[in-house]
Amino acid sequence: MAxxxxxxxxxxxxxxxxxxxxxxxxxxHENEFVTLLGPSGCGKTTTLRILGGFASPDTGRVVFDGQDxxxxxxxxxxxxxVFQKYALFTHMTIAENIAFGLKIKKKSQSYIDxxxxxALKLVNLEGYENRMPDSLSGGQQQRIAIxxxxxxxxxxxxxxxxxxxxxxxxxxxxxxxxxxMKNELGITFVYVTHDQxxxxxxxxxxxxxxxxxxxxxxxxxxxxxxxxxxxxADFIGDxxxxxxxxxxDKLVEILGTRFxxxxxxxxxxxxxxxxxxxxxxxLVEPADGIIQGVVTHLIFKGVHYEMEVTANGFEWLVHSTTxxxxxxxxxxxxxPFNIQIMNKxxxxxxxxxxxxx
Amino acid sequence: xxxxxKWLSVPYIFxxxxxxxxxxxMILYYGLTDRTGAFTLDNxxxxxxxxxxKALRLSLLLSLISTIICFLLAYPLAMILxxxxxxxxxxxxxxxxxxxxxxxxxxxxxWQTLLEKNGVINHLLTFLHLPAIKIINTPAAIxxxxxxxxxxxxxxxxxxxxxxxxxxxxxxxxxxGADHLHTFTRIILPLSIPGIISGVTMVxxxxxxxxxxxxxxxxxxxxxxxxxIDQEFTRTSNWHLGSGLSxxxxxxxxxxxxxxxxxxxxGEGSML
Numbered sequence: 350m351a352x353x354x355x356x357x358x359x360x361x362x363x364x365x366x367x368x369x370x371x372x373x374x375x376x377x378h379e380n381e382f383v384t385l386l387g388p389s390g391c392g393k394t395t396t397l398r399i400l401g402g403f404a405s406p407d408t409g410r411v412v413f414d415g416q417d418x419x420x421x422x423x424x425x426x427x428x429x430x431v432f433q434k435y436a437l438f439t440h441m442t443i444a445e446n447i448a449f450g451l452k453i454k455k456k457s458q459s460y461i462d463x464x465x466x467x468a469l470k471l472v473n474l475e476g477y478e479n480r481m482p483d484s485l486s487g488g489q490q491q492r493i494a495i496x497x498x499x500x501x502x503x504x505x506x507x508x509x510x511x512x513x514x515x516x517x518x519x520x521x522x523x524x525x526x527x528x529x530m531k532n533e534l535g536i537t538f539v540y541v542t543h544d545q546x547x548x549x550x551x552x553x554x555x556x557x558x559x560x561x562x563x564x565x566x567x568x569x570x571x572x573x574x575x576x577x578x579x580x581x582a583d584f585i586g587d588x589x590x591x592x593x594x595x596x597x598d599k600l601v602e603i604l605g606t607r608f609x610x611x612x613x614x615x616x617x618x619x620x621x622x623x624x625x626x627x628x629x630x631x632l633v634e635p636a637d638g639i640i641q642g643v644v645t646h647l648i649f650k651g652v653h654y655e656m657e658v659t660a661n662g663f664e665w666l667v668h669s670t671t672x673x674x675x676x677x678x679x680x681x682x683x684x685p686f687n688i689q690i691m692n693k694x695x696x697x698x699x700x701x702x703x704x705x706x
Numbered sequence: 707x708x709x710x711x712k713w714l715s716v717p718y719i720f721x722x723x724x725x726x727x728x729x730x731x732m733i734l735y736y737g738l739t740d741r742t743g744a745f746t747l748d749n750x751x752x753x754x755x756x757x758x759x760k761a762l763r764l765s766l767l768l769s770l771i772s773t774i775i776c777f778l779l780a781y782p783l784a785m786i787l788x789x790x791x792x793x794x795x796x797x798x799x800x801x802x803x804x805x806x807x808x809x810x811x812x813x814x815x816x817w818q819t820l821l822e823k824n825g826v827i828n829h830l831l832t833f834l835h836l837p838a839i840k841i842i843n844t845p846a847a848i849x850x851x852x853x854x855x856x857x858x859x860x861x862x863x864x865x866x867x868x869x870x871x872x873x874x875x876x877x878x879x880x881x882x883g884a885d886h887l888h889t890f891t892r893i894i895l896p897l898s899i900p901g902i903i904s905g906v907t908m909v910x911x912x913x914x915x916x917x918x919x920x921x922x923x924x925x926x927x928x929x930x931x932x933x934x935i936d937q938e939f940t941r942t943s944n945w946h947l948g949s950g951l952s953x954x955x956x957x958x959x960x961x962x963x964x965x966x967x968x969x970x971x972x973g974e975g976s977m978l
Binding site: 401402403422423424428429430432433434436437438439440449450453454497498501 | 872874875877878879880881882883884885888892893896897
């Protein structure tokens with residue numbers, strides 16, 4: 350892995366007595382696309398603001414490139430931020446917006462002109478130099494906000510829900526644009542969002558947060574396929590989260606029926622939670638299934654059908670391209686490697702324990 | 707607006723015709739005629755006579771000074787107000803608007819009582835064995851009265867303009883390397899120009915046209931253009947001259963209004 354660029358060490362922050370971040374530890378590497386993902390109020394934006402210097406932690410340190418920057422103001426940090434709702438300077442032209450940081454740094458006019466051209470080319474808005482921000486669409490304004498930040502050649506670009514105000518189609522386009530820009534620039538992106546699809550699409554590393562704690566850090570694949578607890582499983586995509594008992598290695602009892610699985614090391618007769626993704630629940634003829642149930646709901650979703658099957662007293666969420674009508678008796682089959690075993694949280698708080706990588 | 711709601715504007719149209727359009731027409735008529743009813747520009751040219759020009763100059767000077775003082779007092783306050791939290795700032799704004807609910811004449815009379823030679827302030831100073839001050843009937847007293855009466859009209863438009871600036875815009879300026887001074891001169895100040903124009907207009911025009919403040923705190927010795935016009939109507943009963951001078955004053959007001967219409971497109975001053 351590339352070298353560590355940013356370390357957040359034991360960061361705590363509270364507002365009005367409300368704990369927002371509790372001893373958070375996080376390392377961000379060079380040239381990494383890191384996404385802080387979580388519901389609103391999970392502390393992801395506060396974490397970004399601490400990185401940018403707009404909020405200071407109550408305790409803990411921010412280390413950037415080996416140097417403690419905890420108390421350094423934003424204008425002296427080698428990071429730039431792309432804000433929610435763009436935050437462009439509405440009284441300046443696009444060129445003046447992009448040149449703002451460079452003029453402060455007293456760069457030469459020819460250098461600034463080159464940079465403006467380069468930045469507008471990067472964000473696909475050549476020829477917009479003399480327009481005013483208000484005359485641009487939301488997507489275009491967001492691109493200008495990115496251009497304004499990257500001309501300063503930051504080592505890290507912080508993005509605070511930059512696509513939140515855009516419509517779905519534009520959002521998806523911008524996701525690919527952002528990946529392309531990151532690859533072209535070769536810098537670190539720290540991206541904040543509550544949209545799990547955005548996180549899965551763009552990130553090298555996803556940091557799932559809830560209630561001020563990091564729930565899981567990992568690649569999009571590992572977060573999706575091997576969620577470490579029920580919160581992560583529930584937040585990332587649809588899932589069936591079922592209380593179960595680990596009988597022994599590679600054997601789990603779910604709703605009174607024993608299923609083969611691949612996990613080991615949980616001990617004997619240990620209560621656990623299992624996660625089974627709806628696309629991994631395979632509906633078969635009743636006789637061929639591990640357990641039997643009845644289809645109770647059916648919705649057509651375009652790519653697949655979404656069904657609910659009541660079996661062993663649990664409503665199983667099922668995604669399948671094959672239609673099983675409501676009322677039909679079916680068998681349920683799950684391949685052993687599609688059953689993800691998770692430790693049960695010992696208490697409410699345990700669920701939200703900080704995890705180091 | 708749909709056509710069936712147009713009748714809602716009838717009462718106000720009637721009101722404004724009777725009390726705005728008709729009086730304006732009368733001023734226009736009196737200003738451009740002499741006592742025989744013949745057309746003349748003498749009433750307007752009369753502004754160039756020594757006494758009138760002096761009153762106009764003094765009016766312009768005192769209202770300019772008052773406007774500048776109001777601006778210097780109000781801008782820092784409006785900046786603080788725009789940054790404090792919602793719960794508290796409504797209360798602080800209330801404190802500044804509160805005096806406006808009291809009658810304007812009453813407030814100015816109160817200042818007269820305070821500033822008089824044997825007034826409250828001098829009594830207090832004498833009691834403390836300090837030399838008494840002579841401020842009543844001086845330009846300083848008039849400026850004090852103007853600033854006191856018109857300050858809220860400066861604070862509110864400035865506050866409205868500053869509160870509208872997205873905090874992230876200021877964060878963005880810091881993020882791009884600007885220190886506090888640069889952020890203020892290049893971002894905050896230019897973005898608050900509509901509020902500045904609006905506040906300046908709302909202080910400068912009433913200050914320019916006032917005659918109550920100058921006659922109560924200036925003791926009738928310092929004539930402002932408003933006092934001159936007042937006297938033409940009430941004492942010498944020369945409505946023609948009074949109207950002509952009023953029209954000259956209206957030119958200054960119109961220039962100011964055009965300026966504010968150009969810059970204050972967002973209506974920062976419309977809250978009042």
